[in-house]
Amino acid sequence: MVNIAILGHGVVGSGVAEVLQNNCKGIAAKAGDSIVVRRILDLRAFPDLPYADLFTTDFQDILQDEEIRIVVETMGGLHPAYDFVKACLLAGKSVVTSNKELVAAKGDELLTIARERNLNFLFEASVGGGIPILRPLDQCLAANEVFEVAGILNGTTNFMLTKMIREKMSFDGALALAQKLGYAERNPAADVEGMDACRKTCILASLAFGKHVYPEEVYTEGITAITEADVQYAAACGGVIKLLGRAIRTEDGHVFCMVAPMILPSDNLLAGVDDVFNGIMVRGDSVGDVVFVGRGAGKLPTASAVVADVIDEVKHLNARKYLYWGPNEPGHVRDHRLAPVSMLMRFSCEEDAGALVQIGRTFGDVRMISIPDAPANEVAFITPCMPEYLLMDKIGGFSGMTLTRAIRMYAVR
Amino acid sequence: MVNIAILGHGVVGSGVAEVLQNNCKGIAAKAGDSIVVRRILDLRAFPDLPYADLFTTDFQDILQDEEIRIVVETMGGLHPAYDFVKACLLAGKSVVTSNKELVAAKGDELLTIARERNLNFLFEASVGGGIPILRPLDQCLAANEVFEVAGILNGTTNFMLTKMIREKMSFDGALALAQKLGYAERNPAADVEGMDACRKTCILASLAFGKHVYPEEVYTEGITAITEADVQYAAACGGVIKLLGRAIRTEDGHVFCMVAPMILPSDNLLAGVDDVFNGIMVRGDSVGDVVFVGRGAGKLPTASAVVADVIDEVKHLNARKYLYWGPNEPGHVRDHRLAPVSMLMRFSCEEDAGALVQIGRTFGDVRMISIPDAPANEVAFITPCMPEYLLMDKIGGFSGMTLTRAIRMYAVR
Secondary structure (H helix, E strand, C coil): CEEEEEECCCHHHHHHHHHHHHCHHHHHHHHCCCEEEEEEECCCCCCCCCCHHHEECCCHHHHCCCCEEEEEECCCCCCCHHHHHHHHHHCCCEEEECCHHHHHHHHHHHHHHHHHCCCCEECHHHCCCCCCCHHHHHHHHHHCCEEEEEEECCHHHHHHHHHHHHCCCCHHHHHHHHHHCCCCCCCCHHHHCCHHHHHHHHHHHHHHHCECCCHHHCEECCCCCCCHHHHHHHHHCCEEEEEEEEEEECCCCCEEEEEEEEEEECCCHHHHCCCCEEEEEEEECCCEEEEEEEECCCHHHHHHHHHHHHHHHHHCCCCCCCCCCECCCCCCECCHHHCEEEEEEEEEECCHHHHHHHHHHHHCCCEECCCCCCCCCEEEEECCCEEHHHHHHHHHCCCCEEEEEEEEECCCC | CEEEEEECCCHHHHHHHHHHHHCHHHHHHHHCCCEEEEEEECCCCCCCCCCHHHEECCCHHHHCCCCEEEEEECCCCCCCHHHHHHHHHHCCCEEEECCHHHHHHHHHHHHHHHHHCCCCEECHHHCCCCCCCHHHHHHHHHHCCEEEEEEECCHHHHHHHHHHHHCCCCHHHHHHHHHHCCCCCCCCHHHHCCHHHHHHHHHHHHHHHCECCCHHHCEECCCCCCCHHHHHHHHHCCEEEEEEEEEEECCCCCEEEEEEEEEEECCCHHHHCCCCEEEEEEEECCCEEEEEEEECCCHHHHHHHHHHHHHHHHHCCCCCCCCCCECCCCCCECCHHHCEEEEEEEEEECCHHHHHHHHHHHHCCCEECCCCCCCCCEEEEECCCEEHHHHHHHHCCCCCEEEEEEEEECCCC
């Protein structure tokens, strides 16, 4: 029998308790031992639950209980989650967390503490919800040089973009629907401004390329500026707009890392990942492209990933598991403006002919894109591929034309 | 340093040697030890290779070499691969194989021998080539009751169907192209008749549901009878034809298992898995649907999965890993005709009106399907969902109508 504790009885934490109970027989068989929830930390009381007596409001009840070998952290947020998790590891307890904010900000420190004490710190649920991605990525990494990890990492914004694409909804309409269905929070900033995707991108980039990447190092652009016209332009380009998190290794061993709406060609495997689904692509030298798709959030999908980690830790109570990355290294993440990119650019211009002459003179032949409902005096085209700062430099010389929108085209590098 | 041997220096075996060499530094870091190929068994000599001196034609050179701790079997076929693998396990060596025929026929026996001797027998590459699927499935299984595993498991036939769908090629034209490109062998029977997909379905079903499923127990239908008209009918139904391997758990704990061309709705995640790609869907009670996509064959993708297994075995030289299933149990796989199914049925009939009356009388309202190029005197419709034997019973009563084709509709159960 292995005793565990759960910190935070919210959506995910209560789901963990539920999955452990519903599938207890199968889980015990898998883990080789029964798993018993001994304590649950929450400031609220849940008197009507059958396990109401497990609740405590005092973290010390868990920290000082030597019978508790594994602690599940599902509180979310940086504090006090960080302080509690660190204290648990220092006290010799292995930890499982679903908290992407914590892992993105403190992963290297917590992994190092776990490693030094021969404990496990696992966080499969922090990226892609229930989709097994960190272990498969680790497996891909085992026999491959990984060049790129890219993914649709936020279900809320993917749901909204799907509605904007398929049902021609406006951003505001799609957001209101997402909120009504419970996919978006009342304050949707973390989703629509890309912060949630940014944290997950950091975790993927850190694991894929071995050095901790902090959220502050990742250029992050959300979907708040995306309009119906952008969606139409994307279709005219033969693609769809998706909010992508992307980390690419450069030839000299650095990393380009970014979260932004990008136009994916329709035949890209991620282009068909719609609604609240997440999809993550790993590109390796031997395996080529591998894609993982599933529900990236939700109570039970996320809980099932947490429970899989718990089972893994029960099986490895006295042995370390694999996931690990090294400390952050300044300069490891390169300025995204150095990355070569092709963009769909829209300009509002005083007169079309002059604009076309300037575009041709600057870029040579480019692919012009038009849509039926284009605003008056708008020209749009797909730029050649070059470092982003160079692209911006070149259009800086345009006169009588104002850049109204630039969306990156996703392309294999 | 861990010494390994490779049995069979064909496409996959030479790929394993290549991946181990190309990524040796990263692999040693991952495995925590360097991995050295000490012997390669092949009847042919490869005098021009830098590692020509490693070759032997005598299996005893490997079996009796106590320095060799791990043996990679990439010969394919049942004999002598089975005899060699069994001898290696009995001699205390862990084994990695990419041989689906071997695992589908002898998995339970070899897993049992490995378990009794505290050795590992891993075979990630036997399903889905380079796609990590068996470990993620194991992870899904850890915290989920899995209801279904379904997949596009054969890249050759998926390539052919893609050509038939997108470019309106005939079966023969698509096969000739696949052979020209090296995707299909000169004798394409194992691919086009579904045997390859059947073996992989057995491995997935055995792992997902815990009891060995033999190929003989799985109803298997290839794509040799699929015509351009079938492809058009599928489109008219709002879907695409894919060769699917499918294993479903019944409520009473049995399994329905089948390989057959099925019409997948276009919005199904597997419907977009085209060309030589494989895609596998796992459906669990907590996680919902999770899909894994990538190249299901090819030298380096498959080799990278083999090498990942080797690394795992190096890390667990003295500890067993997880993959396991129990022995076959007669009656565990139920007769596929008992499974509820809806079918697209095409009939050649003496006169249309009479046919429609009989169809209406038998099934009530059904969805009639027509295509522009339908043969004369043909009616086609989608049947209601009911056990297949019942469906066949009912149409057995039709008169003046001959069933020319029945294709199963894929539907979530």
